[in-house]
Amino acid sequence: MPRLSPDNIQRAQELMSLYPDARSALIPVLHVLQEQDxxxxxxxxxxxxxxxxxxxxxxxxxxxxYDLFHFEPVGRYLVAVCTNIACMLxxxxxxxxxxxxxxxxxxxxxxxxxxxxxxxxxxLALCGNAPCVTVNWRFFGDVDPEGFDRLVEDLRAGRLDDExxxxxxLSRVRxxxxxxxxxxxxxxxxxxxRPKDRAALEDGTVAERPPAASPPQAVDLSxxxxxxxxxxxxxxxxxxx
Amino acid sequence: xxxxxxxxxxxxRLGRDRSWTLESYLADGGYQxxxxxxxxxxxxxxxxxxxxxxxxxxxxxxxxxxxWGMVRPAxxxxxxxxxxxxxxxxxxxxALIEGDPHQLIEGAVICAYVIGAAQVFIxxxxxxxxxxxxxxxxxxxxxxxxxxxRRIFGSDFSVDVVxxxxxxxxxxxxxxxxxxxxxxxxxxxxxxxPYFPAALGLYGAPTVVNNVETLSNLPWVVLNGGDGFAxxxxxxxxxxxxxxxxxxxxxxxNYELEWAKVTFRDLIFDPRLGGGMRDDNNLxxxxxxxxxxxxxxxxxxxxTLANDEIAKIGSMAGSGSVIPMDHTACPVRAAWRIVRxxxxxxxxxxxxxxxxxxxxxxxxxxxEAGRGRESDLDLLMDVxxxxxxxxxxxxxxxxxxxxxxSMPPSVAAGIRMFRDEYLTHIRDGRCPFPPxxxxxxxxxx
Numbered sequence: 001m002p003r004l005s006p007d008n009i010q011r012a013q014e015l016m017s018l019y020p021d022a023r024s025a026l027i028p029v030l031h032v033l034q035e036q037d038x039x040x041x042x043x044x045x046x047x048x049x050x051x052x053x054x055x056x057x058x059x060x061x062x063x064x065x066y067d068l069f070h071f072e073p074v075g076r077y078l079v080a081v082c083t084n085i086a087c088m089l090x091x092x093x094x095x096x097x098x099x100x101x102x103x104x105x106x107x108x109x110x111x112x113x114x115x116x117x118x119x120x121x122x123x124l125a126l127c128g129n130a131p132c133v134t135v136n137w138r139f140f141g142d143v144d145p146e147g148f149d150r151l152v153e154d155l156r157a158g159r160l161d162d163e164x165x166x167x168x169x170l171s172r173v174r175x176x177x178x179x180x181x182x183x184x185x186x187x188x189x190x191x192x193x194r195p196k197d198r199a200a201l202e203d204g205t206v207a208e209r210p211p212a213a214s215p216p217q218a219v220d221l222s223x224x225x226x227x228x229x230x231x232x233x234x235x236x237x238x239x240x241x
Numbered sequence: 242x243x244x245x246x247x248x249x250x251x252x253x254r255l256g257r258d259r260s261w262t263l264e265s266y267l268a269d270g271g272y273q274x275x276x277x278x279x280x281x282x283x284x285x286x287x288x289x290x291x292x293x294x295x296x297x298x299x300x301x302x303x304x305x306x307x308x309w310g311m312v313r314p315a316x317x318x319x320x321x322x323x324x325x326x327x328x329x330x331x332x333x334x335x336a337l338i339e340g341d342p343h344q345l346i347e348g349a350v351i352c353a354y355v356i357g358a359a360q361v362f363i364x365x366x367x368x369x370x371x372x373x374x375x376x377x378x379x380x381x382x383x384x385x386x387x388x389x390x391r392r393i394f395g396s397d398f399s400v401d402v403v404x405x406x407x408x409x410x411x412x413x414x415x416x417x418x419x420x421x422x423x424x425x426x427x428x429x430x431x432x433x434x435p436y437f438p439a440a441l442g443l444y445g446a447p448t449v450v451n452n453v454e455t456l457s458n459l460p461w462v463v464l465n466g467g468d469g470f471a472x473x474x475x476x477x478x479x480x481x482x483x484x485x486x487x488x489x490x491x492x493x494x495n496y497e498l499e500w501a502k503v504t505f506r507d508l509i510f511d512p513r514l515g516g517g518m519r520d521d522n523n524l525x526x527x528x529x530x531x532x533x534x535x536x537x538x539x540x541x542x543x544x545t546l547a548n549d550e551i552a553k554i555g556s557m558a559g560s561g562s563v564i565p566m567d568h569t570a571c572p573v574r575a576a577w578r579i580v581r582x583x584x585x586x587x588x589x590x591x592x593x594x595x596x597x598x599x600x601x602x603x604x605x606x607x608x609e610a611g612r613g614r615e616s617d618l619d620l621l622m623d624v625x626x627x628x629x630x631x632x633x634x635x636x637x638x639x640x641x642x643x644x645x646x647s648m649p650p651s652v653a654a655g656i657r658m659f660r661d662e663y664l665t666h667i668r669d670g671r672c673p674f675p676p677x678x679x680x681x682x683x684x685x686x
Binding site (some may be wrong): 018019020021022023024025026027028030031061062063065066067068069083084086087088089090091092093094106122124125126127128129130131134136137138139142144145169170171172173174175176177219221222223 | 261288317326327328329330331332334335360366367368369370371373374375377378380382384385390401403404405406407408409410422423424425426427428445485486487488489493494495524528532564566570574575578579582585587588654676677678679680
């Protein structure tokens with residue numbers, strides 16, 4: 001489905017309405033496109049360009065600046081191995097070597113079964129748990145070769161599906177409330193109101209936005225994985241002892 | 242010892258059960274700072290923040306209150322929250338976004354009230370999807386609770402907050418690049434002047450760009466007063482600072498410490514903090530404030546963690562990332578990996594940075610691979626000199642932003658401190674150090 005689905009067009013319009021200048025929503029909308037297809041197709045970017053009133057070149061030119069956007073399909077699980085200084089000091093290149101052997105691909109490659117793609121990543125900000133790996137940008141810290149092998153098995157068996165959504169899914173939580181900053185007559189029927197000054201906000205000419213059509217999914221945002229937050233707690237508690 | 246006497250201001254709730262939820266935040270007294278702030282005038286709060294002297298926690302260390310005071314009197318005004326934490330080995334904002342998003346929202350709304358912002362954009366690094374989810378969920382709750390949106394807590398103040406995901410670009414942590422990205426463009430830093438987004442920022446409007454940790458301090462500052470914050474720390478470095486300790490220590494992690502009270506020795510060796518070097522190896526060098534900062538040697542262990550103290554020894558406190566390296570670390574490999582990072586992340590606008598980073602990357606790689614030449618040391622310094630004339634500290638700049646000048650410090654400091662080891666690589670035709678080991682494998686040996 002290379003063009004945005006009707007539901008995703010709706011999401012794009014909601015995102016555009018959040019900003020005083022709709023173009024600000026370009027990157028969030030490209031994330032929606034990548035969530036839909038797993039990558040950014042030419043036809044999809046063309047469609048996004050139409051929605052924004054931009055040229056396809058402007059859309060691609062913007063998207064190509066950013067590392068998270070892929071222009072070719074990637075595997076179901078995108079494995080990013082941090083090799084930056086903190087992880088390197090803890091043997092990240094050894095880990096990367098192991099992962100290359102285990103998956104049979106080099107960074108930039110995808111396994112023939114389409115399950116895994118591999119990237120050699122820059123610092124992922126989980127340095128207290130070096131070396132670290134992300135799968136579809138979900139964090140796994142303190143990874144050693146055995147730990148990675150277990151991770152691969154868990155992913156293949158679908159045991160991490162609740163915590164590792166498909167590639168491209170940035171947020172399973174949608175904005176459900178708030179003020180509209182931009183123009184969307186569909187929500188309140190009033191004239192376009194943009195908060196060009198505080199007065200507009202305060203005198204109520206900016207519409208209160210009703211909850212989005214689809215209520216936010218009930219997602220459990222707890223995690224069994226290592227995060228900087230849990231690492232900090234451990235550090236803090238030990239710090240008090 | 243002052244390590245544990247100071248209250249933890251921004252991390253006190255990290256790791257509590259479901260700390261990211263409104264229920265948990267309210268149980269810990271959440272949003273009381275905002276409630277109190279709305280009974281004060283914006284000017285009063287601004288005075289408190291000036292008294293607190295909060296230095297920006299992103300890396301540059303600019304006084305937050307002074308930044309707010311520079312907002313050009315025009316409408317509208319915007320607040321952009323910089324949550325694009327990408328400086329290698331810095332992982333403090335990541336923890337704050339994931340662990341306590343309501344604290345960040347509360348701080349951002351307080352700031353918005355002071356500067357009269359029409360809208361707040363929280364720019365979160367795209368690599369933090371769990372952080373984005375928790376922040377968005379918290380924002381949905383905060384709206385429903387009345388802490389964000391129209392007539393906040395029944396006051397006359399209204400503000401809209403938007404969680405904005407980035408998409409993977411280190412340079413978007415530079416404030417003008419962040420604004421370009423927020424406008425839906427490539428993240429190219431803007432040409433200065435104008436130097437300050439407070440004059441000309443998002444959509445050309447006056448904009449304050451503040452770091453996540455900076456804003457997370459505000460609820461506490463409002464409740465305890467600027468004096469309470471300024472009572473902690475020394476000199477210009479007030480309050481507490483979240484230190485992201487990584488590298489070859491036994492206990493890496495985020496530690497919130499009273500600013501300007503703890504030395505590098507305490508941080509690395511205190512059993513409650515770093516716990517010493519792994520295997521009790523010798524300390525070789527410290528990268529004291531993010532990989533843009535010049536390295537320091539063990540002779541500086543007794544320097545206190547404070548902006549001015551670290552500046553005195555020719556480096557910087559930067560983002561609060563500290564990376565101690567033990568005697569098995571190869572200075573060439575470390576400098577190469579840091580330079581390679583900047584090479585990959587250079588936006589490409591300025592020739593010295595775009596080309597120089599590639600040259601440094603290639604030369605360091607060949608030295609590490611044993612194919613270096615004796616003239617390479619001079620060549621490295623020459624390339625550094627073209628990126629940042631004089632290779633001094635603080636660095637001179639030939640580029641639009643400071644990404645380029647962030648490269649020479651690790652190269653120059655490495656050559657200055659470990660010249661013999663560079664030469665050994667070249668003369669022996671190989672790296673004299675063992676490959677970096679995986680920590681667990683090491684533990685078993």
